[in-house]
Amino acid sequence: MDIALVGIGKIAVDQHVPSIAASPDWDLTATVSRQGSVEGVPAFDDFDRMLEENPGIRVVSLCLPPVPRFDFAARALKAGRHVMLEKPPGATLSECGELENLARAQGLSLFATWHSREADKVDAAKAWLADKTLRSLTVTWREDVRRWHPGQDWIFEPGGLGVFDPGINALSIVTKILPVPIHLASAVLRIPENRQAPIAAALSFAHPGGARVACEFDFRQEGEQTWTIEAVCDEGTLLLTHGGGQMYIDGQPTGETEVGLAGEYPRLYAAMAALVRKGGIDMDLSPMRHVADAFLLGRRETVAPFDF
């Protein structure tokens, strides 16, 4: 199937372009971007013109930032194209709901992707937890914003989400692997005095079985980076490390460690191909809803200024 890619920035070049190139499902036949392009692929800067001139492109993948994303997604859907959205699927929950209604009215596929859910051991973790009695779930997501987002001031602007940009990845895994729903009970958001968005956050959730569910997100982690989820159950302890790339049950690893994003984006593009073939919408907003709840209910604390 022919696909167009919109927003040729770092994540597009690092993940989307190679995943599409390696896929048996997709041919990258156009890009739309103000600056970037991909060698050998027709490049447009006018999205509507690309759609008009390429009626054979039935699918559009949007990896531009969340704030302008709604406009492009709505125009693609109105033009009869299936749409794939980078995470988070929009700047507001309301606009995501509008897109879902529009896709349904048009009979088109819409996929809100959560790449971390495709990490290698996430399905196995979900299967293991399905019949266990959870006592506590602890998420520790500590990374160095200077290393992963060097100079990207937008991440601390309104809508940039701050530490919830990686934190929403953890929440996308948690909401996939837990067999029951949770909701935020309290949160602390730590905001640098010269910024708008949190650089660290601590969340506590209510779990229907009374388990202690807590997340610790921190963007100030130098040295070793940590992306782990530990689930202590009556039947044993599950530990996900490497953002879902490795799983330990009672301390024993369960296979090779997948490092970095590795297979995540190829699996997303395979899932999009399957969704388009069978038809339908995959628009699970629960990770983003938890983030909005944290902004709504969280207590704000001012911390030291942050500069890149």
Added chain:
Amino acid sequence: MDIALVGIGKIAVDQHVPSIAASPDWDLTATVSRQGSVEGVPAFDDFDRMLEENPGIRVVSLCLPPVPRFDFAARALKAGRHVMLEKPPGATLSECGELENLARAQGLSLFATWHSREADKVDAAKAWLADKTLRSLTVTWREDVRRWHPGQDWIFEPGGLGVFDPGINALSIVTKILPVPIHLASAVLRIPENRQAPIAAALSFAHPGGARVACEFDFRQEGEQTWTIEAVCDEGTLLLTHGGGQMYIDGQPTGETEVGLAGEYPRLYAAMAALVRKGGIDMDLSPMRHVADAFLLGRRETVAPFDF
């Protein structure tokens, strides 16, 4: 039908109790509260005991604050009771989703009430706007927090919503009367330097027809109080005043002015009776979703400290 009222505070005494007393549909047969009670009605402080001892009470109305509300609602639904929720329906969007799923699984009615939607002229405004071409919609909601919430520090605490406590009423009207969906484009939240929640806010929304949609909320309004919505259309101008109690079309009033909350709560209880009789769920979260979007996307500005 027998009904129990939970949380006997100011809004219960001022609105819920008289509305139930005046209704042909309802008998108030129990209250649950840590402090308040209603003369002549059996008072409980243990919610589960009230449910156990009163199998004939099929409906529970919850008017306690949003943060503890989920627990009571979930227990009532699990005990097979229909539930009516004061606004906002919970402290988080995620918990509201859980309640909706629980009610559906139990085959029970659940009603997220928005009392301002029942203001006298709101239905007429919706009907008038249905076939008009909107150019701008301007919401002005300015009231004196010292007058309406004297000494209520909780309103400026996390989860208390600050000026969005009245502002969500305006949003509940806007989302009812507009024939198309809108989503937040930008917002400014003005937060007193000694408080957690905004004392004023300015919101700007994206409208599918390109109309300018803006809200101005302010909790610092002394003297005359303003709760108006003005809709300028190609075909004329609609003005709602008194929080929906009066409507002007091109400057001409459309009937008597309903002042204060007047008929709002009696209409809510009539709507709940109808919902229980026909079965089903009325859980429109759109006003709360817009507030969460404002907390998620809004730019925060620090303003002068506020004390009651």
